[in-house]
Amino acid sequence: MRAGVVGAIVAVMVLAGVSDAAEITAVVKDQHGEPVADAVVVAVPRSGPPPRVARPVRDTVDQIDKEFVPYVKAVVVGASVFFPNKDNIRHHVYSFSPAKTFELPLYSGTPANPVVFDRPGIVPIGCNIHDWMLAYIYVADSPYVAITARPGRVTLDSLPPGTYAVRVWHPRMEGTEEATVRSITLATTQEVAWQLTLRPELRPRRAPVPGQRGYR
Amino acid sequence: MSGTLWVLLSLCVLVSPLFGPPGSARASWIFDADAGFVYETNVGLAQKARDVKSDGALSTALSTGLAIPLDDRSTASITGDLSGNLHVELPGLSNLGVGVTTAFRHKFGLGPSAPWVRVFGSGARFEFDDSIRDGFRYRVGAGAGMRLGNRLDVRVDYSFEEYEADHGKVLARGVPGDVFDTTAHTYSGRLDFFYNETLSLFAGYALRDGDVVSTTRRNAQIFAASSALTADRAFGPGFIAYKIDAIVHILTFGMSFAMTSKSSLNIGYERQIGLGRGGLDYYNDVFRAGLLFSY
Numbered sequence: 001m002r003a004g005v006v007g008a009i010v011a012v013m014v015l016a017g018v019s020d021a022a023e024i025t026a027v028v029k030d031q032h033g034e035p036v037a038d039a040v041v042v043a044v045p046r047s048g049p050p051p052r053v054a055r056p057v058r059d060t061v062d063q064i065d066k067e068f069v070p071y072v073k074a075v076v077v078g079a080s081v082f083f084p085n086k087d088n089i090r091h092h093v094y095s096f097s098p099a100k101t102f103e104l105p106l107y108s109g110t111p112a113n114p115v116v117f118d119r120p121g122i123v124p125i126g127c128n129i130h131d132w133m134l135a136y137i138y139v140a141d142s143p144y145v146a147i148t149a150r151p152g153r154v155t156l157d158s159l160p161p162g163t164y165a166v167r168v169w170h171p172r173m174e175g176t177e178e179a180t181v182r183s184i185t186l187a188t189t190q191e192v193a194w195q196l197t198l199r200p201e202l203r204p205r206r207a208p209v210p211g212q213r214g215y216r
Numbered sequence: 217m218s219g220t221l222w223v224l225l226s227l228c229v230l231v232s233p234l235f236g237p238p239g240s241a242r243a244s245w246i247f248d249a250d251a252g253f254v255y256e257t258n259v260g261l262a263q264k265a266r267d268v269k270s271d272g273a274l275s276t277a278l279s280t281g282l283a284i285p286l287d288d289r290s291t292a293s294i295t296g297d298l299s300g301n302l303h304v305e306l307p308g309l310s311n312l313g314v315g316v317t318t319a320f321r322h323k324f325g326l327g328p329s330a331p332w333v334r335v336f337g338s339g340a341r342f343e344f345d346d347s348i349r350d351g352f353r354y355r356v357g358a359g360a361g362m363r364l365g366n367r368l369d370v371r372v373d374y375s376f377e378e379y380e381a382d383h384g385k386v387l388a389r390g391v392p393g394d395v396f397d398t399t400a401h402t403y404s405g406r407l408d409f410f411y412n413e414t415l416s417l418f419a420g421y422a423l424r425d426g427d428v429v430s431t432t433r434r435n436a437q438i439f440a441a442s443s444a445l446t447a448d449r450a451f452g453p454g455f456i457a458y459k460i461d462a463i464v465h466i467l468t469f470g471m472s473f474a475m476t477s478k479s480s481l482n483i484g485y486e487r488q489i490g491l492g493r494g495g496l497d498y499y500n501d502v503f504r505a506g507l508l509f510s511y
Contacts, residue, residue, distance in 0.1 A: 089285075092288050128323065131327075202366035205413065206474075206477045207476065208472075209418070209508075210470060210484060210508060213321075213334070216291060216293040
């Protein structure tokens with residue numbers, strides 16, 4: 001009797017675990033079959049109530065050794081992002097993006113107020129002193145968002161079972177993000193692969209060029 | 217300014233980063249180093265084939281100092297500059313230089329495509345193996361540029377240069393010996409094409425209007441056209457350095473490979489076409505290869 005009760009509990013837990021543990025493992029490669037890091041993968045439910053934000057609403061993009069860290073940051077609509085300057089020189093952070101236009105004039109340390117990203121979209125950010133400094137903030141319309149690591153993989157976990165529109169974006173990809181959308185019905189775990197065509201990176205070069213003086 | 221004072225001032229700027237910039241959160245270090253090899257097919261800028269001498273030199277330069285953002289769009293800088301050239305065939309041309317450069321740069325707007333202007337002034341003391349060329353070089357100039365799209369940088373520059381040599385030995389009665397006291401105006405334009413994140417190509421044109429020192433054996437044509445002359449032992453016995461007035465067209469091509477985010481490998485070619493007064497034309501091809509490091 002007692003063993004039967006325990007078995008039933010375990011069975012319910014397993015079933016519950018199965019039904020709640022849906023996840024998508026995204027694999028992103030480039031046109032040469034090489035893994036792509038810094039690709040944003042977003043899953044948006046096709047139906048049902050809008051997903052509730054289950055991520056920290058405060059985030060940071062650092063400035064270290066005259067570079068933004070990380071190169072790509074994914075946040076959810078409504079997130080507040082701080083831009084700590086960890087160099088011992090001053091930076092001037094800005095964006096022209098329609099999704100968020102802002103400017104943090106020449107500063108050191110961490111500005112008191114974060115920048116609130118209240119519209120979905122892609123927000124390239126730069127430094128007006130050091131033109132090579134470039135990073136991207138992806139403002140997602142779903143909390144199911146993550147960025148591929150160096151092996152070109154990332155897992156979106158804890159997704160409720162259902163049907164999702166899953167898409168991929170990368171700063172150097174050819175074509176549109178919409179063209180990458182896949183409709184995926186999740187029951188448990190699924191691996192999905194994308195192959196992106198990447199362009200060369202064409203941000204202002206940091207390495208010295210003869211006869212040029214950079215920002216000086 | 218005396219030579220000693222000049223050298224002391226330069227050294228002060230050079231070593232200033234070792235003691236920390238004033239207001240460490242305001243200024244950033246500048247540390248640029250350049251090392252390479254330069255080969256010239258007509259190092260004496262001679263007109264006649266019998267006088268043409270080619271030579272190569274190991275070349276190195278070091279600049280260090282401070283860049284100070286003045287506001288959201290303006291940066292001032294001051295650097296101490298050291299340079300050295302070690303010639304292979306003509307050791308008398310080997311030299312060391314020490315100097316100071318100050319500059320002010322302003323961007324008209326936000327972003328990498330915003331146009332900019334830059335003005336600068338510099339002074340340097342040069343000491344040669346053959347001391348007849350020892351002297352001070354002063355430069356002032358201004359430039360402007362902008363980025364066109366994602367792949368092109370364009371810039372135009374103007375500079376004025378004056379060289380004041382220590383020596384001016386008179387070789388011929390009635391003819392000045394201050395051959396190396398020269399002035400010149402240079403107007404230039406340049407285009408950089410960024411093929412990808414590591415490779416860039418550049419091409420430029422400059423027009424230099426002013427004095428040129430041409431070293432040749434004695435000849436009547438250049439004697440008649442020159443405004444000064446003196447014996448030039450760096451090129452060997454019988455060679456005379458003449459100061460002539462010339463327009464020089466300079467075409468430059470090169471490519472730059474980014475090795476890291478702070479260093480690059482560079483090769484370049486320069487064609488100098490000198491059109492001297494009195495039909496004294498010359499050509500010089502300059503080949504460069506070297507490494508650049510910029511902190």
